[in-house]
Amino acid sequence: MLFPLVRDIRSLSPENQDVTVRGWVRTKREMKNLIFVEVNDGSSLSGIQCVFDREKDGGGNDGAAGNTAETLAALGTGAAVEIRGRLVPSPAAGQDAEVAVSGITVPGSAPAESYPLQKKHHSLEFLRERAHLRARTNTFGAVARVRSGLAFAVHRFFRERGFQYMHTPIITSNDAEGAGSMFRVTTLDPLASAKPESGYGGDFFGRAAYLTVSGQLEAETYACALSRVYTFGPAFRAENSNTVRHLAEFWMIEPEMAFASLEDDMDLAEDFLKSLFTAALQDCAEDIAFFDKHFSGGDGRGNGAGKGIAETLEAAATSKFVRMTYTEAVRELEKSAGSFEYRPCWGRDLQSEHEKFLTEKIAGGPVIVTSYPREIKAFYMKMNDDEKTVRAMDVLVPRLGEIIGGSQREDDLQKLSRRMEELGMKKDSYWWYLDLRRYGSVPHSGFGLGFERLIQYVTGMINIRDVIPYPRAAGQAEF
Amino acid sequence: MLFPLVRDIRSLSPENQDVTVRGWVRTKREMKNLIFVEVNDGSSLSGIQCVFDREKDGGGNDGAAGNTAETLAALGTGAAVEIRGRLVPSPAAGQDAEVAVSGITVPGSAPAESYPLQKKHHSLEFLRERAHLRARTNTFGAVARVRSGLAFAVHRFFRERGFQYMHTPIITSNDAEGAGSMFRVTTLDPLASAKPESGYGGDFFGRAAYLTVSGQLEAETYACALSRVYTFGPAFRAENSNTVRHLAEFWMIEPEMAFASLEDDMDLAEDFLKSLFTAALQDCAEDIAFFDKHFSGGDGRGNGAGKGIAETLEAAATSKFVRMTYTEAVRELEKSAGSFEYRPCWGRDLQSEHEKFLTEKIAGGPVIVTSYPREIKAFYMKMNDDEKTVRAMDVLVPRLGEIIGGSQREDDLQKLSRRMEELGMKKDSYWWYLDLRRYGSVPHSGFGLGFERLIQYVTGMINIRDVIPYPRAAGQAEF
Numbered sequence: 001m002l003f004p005l006v007r008d009i010r011s012l013s014p015e016n017q018d019v020t021v022r023g024w025v026r027t028k029r030e031m032k033n034l035i036f037v038e039v040n041d042g043s044s045l046s047g048i049q050c051v052f053d054r055e056k057d058g059g060g061n062d063g064a065a066g067n068t069a070e071t072l073a074a075l076g077t078g079a080a081v082e083i084r085g086r087l088v089p090s091p092a093a094g095q096d097a098e099v100a101v102s103g104i105t106v107p108g109s110a111p112a113e114s115y116p117l118q119k120k121h122h123s124l125e126f127l128r129e130r131a132h133l134r135a136r137t138n139t140f141g142a143v144a145r146v147r148s149g150l151a152f153a154v155h156r157f158f159r160e161r162g163f164q165y166m167h168t169p170i171i172t173s174n175d176a177e178g179a180g181s182m183f184r185v186t187t188l189d190p191l192a193s194a195k196p197e198s199g200y201g202g203d204f205f206g207r208a209a210y211l212t213v214s215g216q217l218e219a220e221t222y223a224c225a226l227s228r229v230y231t232f233g234p235a236f237r238a239e240n241s242n243t244v245r246h247l248a249e250f251w252m253i254e255p256e257m258a259f260a261s262l263e264d265d266m267d268l269a270e271d272f273l274k275s276l277f278t279a280a281l282q283d284c285a286e287d288i289a290f291f292d293k294h295f296s297g298g299d300g301r302g303n304g305a306g307k308g309i310a311e312t313l314e315a316a317a318t319s320k321f322v323r324m325t326y327t328e329a330v331r332e333l334e335k336s337a338g339s340f341e342y343r344p345c346w347g348r349d350l351q352s353e354h355e356k357f358l359t360e361k362i363a364g365g366p367v368i369v370t371s372y373p374r375e376i377k378a379f380y381m382k383m384n385d386d387e388k389t390v391r392a393m394d395v396l397v398p399r400l401g402e403i404i405g406g407s408q409r410e411d412d413l414q415k416l417s418r419r420m421e422e423l424g425m426k427k428d429s430y431w432w433y434l435d436l437r438r439y440g441s442v443p444h445s446g447f448g449l450g451f452e453r454l455i456q457y458v459t460g461m462i463n464i465r466d467v468i469p470y471p472r473a474a475g476q477a478e479f
Numbered sequence: 480m481l482f483p484l485v486r487d488i489r490s491l492s493p494e495n496q497d498v499t500v501r502g503w504v505r506t507k508r509e510m511k512n513l514i515f516v517e518v519n520d521g522s523s524l525s526g527i528q529c530v531f532d533r534e535k536d537g538g539g540n541d542g543a544a545g546n547t548a549e550t551l552a553a554l555g556t557g558a559a560v561e562i563r564g565r566l567v568p569s570p571a572a573g574q575d576a577e578v579a580v581s582g583i584t585v586p587g588s589a590p591a592e593s594y595p596l597q598k599k600h601h602s603l604e605f606l607r608e609r610a611h612l613r614a615r616t617n618t619f620g621a622v623a624r625v626r627s628g629l630a631f632a633v634h635r636f637f638r639e640r641g642f643q644y645m646h647t648p649i650i651t652s653n654d655a656e657g658a659g660s661m662f663r664v665t666t667l668d669p670l671a672s673a674k675p676e677s678g679y680g681g682d683f684f685g686r687a688a689y690l691t692v693s694g695q696l697e698a699e700t701y702a703c704a705l706s707r708v709y710t711f712g713p714a715f716r717a718e719n720s721n722t723v724r725h726l727a728e729f730w731m732i733e734p735e736m737a738f739a740s741l742e743d744d745m746d747l748a749e750d751f752l753k754s755l756f757t758a759a760l761q762d763c764a765e766d767i768a769f770f771d772k773h774f775s776g777g778d779g780r781g782n783g784a785g786k787g788i789a790e791t792l793e794a795a796a797t798s799k800f801v802r803m804t805y806t807e808a809v810r811e812l813e814k815s816a817g818s819f820e821y822r823p824c825w826g827r828d829l830q831s832e833h834e835k836f837l838t839e840k841i842a843g844g845p846v847i848v849t850s851y852p853r854e855i856k857a858f859y860m861k862m863n864d865d866e867k868t869v870r871a872m873d874v875l876v877p878r879l880g881e882i883i884g885g886s887q888r889e890d891d892l893q894k895l896s897r898r899m900e901e902l903g904m905k906k907d908s909y910w911w912y913l914d915l916r917r918y919g920s921v922p923h924s925g926f927g928l929g930f931e932r933l934i935q936y937v938t939g940m941i942n943i944r945d946v947i948p949y950p951r952a953a954g955q956a957e958f
Contacts, residue, residue: 001746003738005641005706022738023706024919041737042705043641080703080919082738107738108890108920115918132697132911133918135704144705148643155634162484162522164627169949170649170690170713171662171728173956183650183664183683185690187717190667191678199670204662204717204727205956211649211664218611218949218958224559225614226521226623227484227502234649234712238666238683248683249650258520259482259501259561259586267480411587432611432958439594439612440503440559441587470648470697477652477684479697479911 005043014089014097021048021083021099024136025110027120028075037075037101039083042141045286049090050083052101060084060103071104077118078110078136124466131470131479139294142287143467146280147455149287153279154232154253154451157272163228163255168215170234173207174429181238182210183248211236216254216446217380217433220409223256223444224436230255232451240474244463247452249472256446262382262391262408265445266368269395269404270321272449273366277317280458281310288313288458295460309460312398315365322363325371326389329354332362349376350394355401367396379419381407393447400457406447413437484522493568493576500527500562500578503615504589507554516554516580518562521620524765528569529562531580539563539582550583556597557589557615603945610949610958618773621766622946625759626934628766632758633711633732633930636751642707642734647694649713652686653908660717661689662727690715695733695925696859696912699888702735702923703915709734711930719953723942726931728951735925741861741870741887744924745847748874748883749800751928752845756796759937760789767792767937774939788939791877794844801842804850805868808833811841828855829873834880846875858898860886872926879936885926892916 009019023041030036033054040047052072061071075081082105090098112118116130117137127134134140155165171185187204188196196202203209215231222229235252255272257264280288288310296308307315324332326346333344333354342351350358350369358367371389374381381390395404410416416437420427427434455467465471470479488498502520509515512533519526531551540550554560561584569577591597595609596616606613613619634644650664666683667675675681682688694710701708714731734751736743759767767789775787786794803811805825812823812833821830829837829848837846850868853860860869874883889895895916899906906913934946944950949958 001750002640002707002736002743008641022921024704042643043707078919080737080921107922108916108918110918132700132914133704135701141705144643144645144701148638148645151644152634152638155631159627159631161481162487164521164623165630166623166627166948167713167730169728169951169956169958171715171951171956172958174958181666183666184668185662185664186669187660187662188669189663190665190669190671190682191674192669193674195670195672203669204719204953205951206954207956209956221611221958222614222623222948225503225612225620228481228522234646236650240683249648251646257481258559264481271480435611437587439587439589440557442501442559443586469645469701472648472650472684474683475685477648477650477686477688479648479651479653479700 006039006041006046006048007044009087010044010046010048010097012087012097014087016086016088019085019087019099021050021081021085023047023081025075025077025079025081027077035072035075037081037083039081040141042135042144044145045138045142045290046095049092049095049098050085050101051098052104062103062105071106074106074109075104076110076112076115078115079106080108081106124463128465128471135469138290140466142290143455143459143461144469146284146287146459147451147467149284150276150280150454150458151232151451153276153283157275158228158230158255161228163230164222164226166219166222166229166231167233168212168218168231168254170212171205171209172212173205173209174217182213183236183238185209185211213237214252214254214448216256216448217430219254219256219446220436220444221432223258223446224440224442227258228255242474244465245453247464247468247471247473250464250468251451253449253451254446256444258442258444260408260445261443262370262393262445265406265408265447266321266323266370266393269393269406269447270366270368273395273397273404274317276454277313277458281313281317291459291461309458313458316397319365321366321368321395323368323370326350326369326373327371329358329367329369333357336361347373347375352401355396356398359396359398359401365398369394369396377407379423379425380409380416382410383415383419391445395447397457399460400453403453403457404447404449406445408443408445411437411441411443413441485518485520485525485527486523488566489523489525489527489576491566491576493566495565495567498564498566498578500529500560500564502526502560504554504556504558504560506556514551514554516560516562518560519620521614521623523624524617524621524769525574528571528574528577529564529580530577531583541582541584550585553585553588554583555589555591555594557594558585559587560585603942607944607950614948617769619945621769622934622938622940623948625763625766625938626930626946628763629755629759629933629937630711630930632755632762635758636754637707637709637734640707642709643701643705645698645701645708645710646712647691647697647710647733649691650684650688651691652684652688653696661692662715662717664688664690692716693731693733693927695735695927696909698733698735698925699915699923700911702737702925703919703921706737707734721953723944726943726947726950726952729943729947730930732928732930733925735923737921737923739887739924740922741849741872741924744885744887744926745800745802745849745872748872748885748926749845749847752874752876752883753796755933756792756937760792760796770938770940788937792937795876798844800845800847800874802847802849805829805848805852806850808837808846808848812836815840826852826854831880834875835877838875838877838880844877848873848875856886858902858904859888859895861889862894862898870924874926876936878939879932882932882936883926883928885924887922887924890916890920890922892920
């Protein structure tokens with residue numbers, strides 16, 4: 001029922017069969033009587049070459065006025081076309097087949113004087129301002145396909161392992177991290193001169209409401225019913241940090257397992273990342289080869305270790321992740337303290353430079369750091385016997401630093417209550433979360449993976465705003 | 480690496496192999512020296528029976544104090560357990576295998592005096608107030624598994640047909656429907672006495688921002704680059720309607736295809752629904768059988784046509800959907816005008832009672848209604864030649880009414896501009912949307928499916944708040 005896409009047509013053997021190519025013109029070259037039109041429909045990085053022979057024109061062309069001259073004039077870069085013809089072996093290098101054109105229809109042209117994507121190479125900054133068109137370029141088409149391919153790989157991975165996908169709430173009255181900068185969700189008008197008498201009691205939800213920073217707490221409730229669950233949904237931070245690593249709106253994957261220790265959590269995280277790296281190499285091979293060619297290397301766009309994108313992924317997919325405690329990590333870092341901007345020091349969070357050093361210089365690959373000081377981690381993490389560190393684990397990868405953060409959760413009611421009190425949290429609003437420790441409590445663990453961080457790692461794109469269709473950041477919510 | 484779930488253990492042949500069952504106690508029965516414990520871990524509707532023989536107690540039990548008496552005392556409904564034993568053929572009816580217990584550990588008990596899920600049957604209303612525990616019941620466990628199963632079926636369906644999954648923005652400055660009630664997203668405080676001097680220019684995004692009501696407009700931009708895309712994400716309506724059909728936060732699936740007419744759109748919608756109904760029957764067979772048994776019939780919970788859930792799904796999955804125009808539909812309804820609360824009348828929207836009549840009485844199955852009056856449909860729909868109706872299509876199903884709404888989009892710049900002006904819309908803020916009609920415009924079509932509506936239809940659940948883990952509605956944002 002659905003017509004074949006360009007990638008489907010390209011997979012046919014060129015045995016003179018009739019095909020119709022639908023897509024957008026990337027380039028047009030004229031040589032005497034031959035016109036070469038490269039058409040791309042976004043189904044793959046490669047388009048297909050269509051060759052129109054003026055001498056063989058049968059008149060089956062349909063431009064604005066239905067004649068060949070007007071049709072050919074409309075065939076500029078960006079024009080939408082339907083090209084009918086025969087699939088034949090191509091004499092040109094780099095392609096098996098091309099289309100010998102018998103008829104052309106141009107549903108919509110793209111005036112050369114105004115179409116913004118005329119030039120072959122635009123800067124990423126230029127394209128960021130034209131987010132509605134940038135998926136028509138090689139780079140952003142490839143990013144979009146890798147996102148889609150890896151999203152499917154995420155679902156496949158968890159489904160094969162008995163995890164149920166769940167949707168945790170986006171609007172919430174809780175702060176899962178205990179300390180996040182949250183966006184308010186309201187039907188009140190902050191610019192209104194009259195304030196509502198009942199305060200947030202008069203707001204839509206009858207209370208103050210926010211955009212979620214994490215679905216973890218709700219995921220825990222379902223893990224304690226269905227054993228294994230995961231979320232894959234949007235999360236939000238109202239942090240005014242204008243960096244290449246932060247977004248106000250991003251997508252997060254959060255598995256949660258009952259009857260699972262921190263070791264089980266690390267095993268799952270390692271399997272998960274390896275499976276995603278393998279999926280990128282196998283399911284998105286053409287696009288990864290493109291990134292490997294254009295976004296690898298030492299030009300500030302590639303990886304710090306001087307390896308290509310594909311090579312780093314292959315290495316990470318087959319290596320054993322090195323595991324070390326935070327205390328061990330700090331000890332290693334102290335040996336090279338002179339090479340850092342921030343001095344490594346037990347009790348302080350690891351900086352990005354420290355994380356990269358651990359992966360690139362010490363381990364030569366991914367590292368899982370465990371048992372962080374409790375002061376720098378969230379309230380829900382299970383305390384170790386030393387009562388100084390918690391059963392947290394971060395997965396660090398070369399080039400990027402932290403890609404996954406997780407922990408075993410505190411499943412003891414008394415210990416969790418005490419910790420919340422120490423931190424001055426309002427226990428009342430977490431009654432349901434504490435209920436999990438009252439009724440059938442089990443050891444359980446989980447982690448979070450920022451989907452955009454993953455796409456950055458797999459594509460080599462430096463700016464996180466280039467791996468999500470419509471990035472949201474301070475001052476940025478157009479489209 | 481991951482331990483076998485109960486559904487995995489149940490699929491083994493009972494040949495005296497050692498197993499460990501991890502889950503939560505549903506029931507415990509004592510008969511002389513035998514204790515029967517039904518354990519469920521949420522991996523399937525069915526749990527597994529574990530039989531403890533006091534006479535054979537080897538002492539491998541581990542309660543609060545590590546001895547058998549305390550362990551058995553802790554084995555109440557809701558307790559978390561790890562039970563070791565041998566999988567043996569069961570003499571009981573309705574199960575092939577059971578576990579002959581050799582050792583029991585109780586990581587967390589559930590005090591009978593306070594655990595809310597003691598009773599076997601709680602009302603749906605009672606459980607709605609305990610959303611953090613309700614997935615531990617048969618009904619809500621089954622809803623959760625069907626949600627997960629169908630979410631996967633959605634991704635599989637589109638992936639097999641060359642659609643790329645994309646994430647459209649949640650926070651937006653546009654109103655895709657041109658008339659929705661939207662939630663504001665802000666870092667300003669509506670209760671603050673001082674108003675920001677620069678208005679929303681001083682807000683986080685430097686402009687007024689809202690939660691999206693639909694990802695369609697942004698999906699169109701990607702369809703005009705990648706040919707076929709779909710979204711699957713949350714959408715929001717700030718409507719104060721306290722009904723069994725509305726949520727303030729829900730999940731929506733929106734495919735969008737380039738080079739596609741309204742007929743292509745109808746074909747896709749029909750294939751899509753049939754494939755989801757088939758997936759429910761095949762991938763979620765045990766859970767659907769449960770709903771068929773408990774939520775079918777004429778008790779106000781089942782379907783209007785007197786058929787069971789499974790039968791309705793099978794019929795819809797194999798039938799040809801009836802197609803008729805809105806004008807034909809109104810003519811049919813007028814013949815039975817006396818039986819309706821609202822008189823059918825050309826130019827007015829179809830009421831739920833009309834939609835049900837068309838499917839249940841006229842067609843005896845799903846119906847696709849096309850060519851609605853333009854006044855009752857959105858600005859972006861393509862005008863028919865009569866200039867009175869638009870190329871819209873709604874898919875209606877028995878029991879529920881509208882389940883899908885879609886259209887061919889207006890791809891003509893002049894016509895779309897004129898329509899936006901007629902409706903008094905701010906064209907400036909849609910410059911990027913209009914660009915799609917300036918550069919390589921193509922006929923394109925798509926639709927939206929509310930995921931919770933689908934789950935309602937497939938499970939027979941009457942109240943939409945019972946098919947999403949944590950429902951959001953006016954006055955409701957706890958957890």
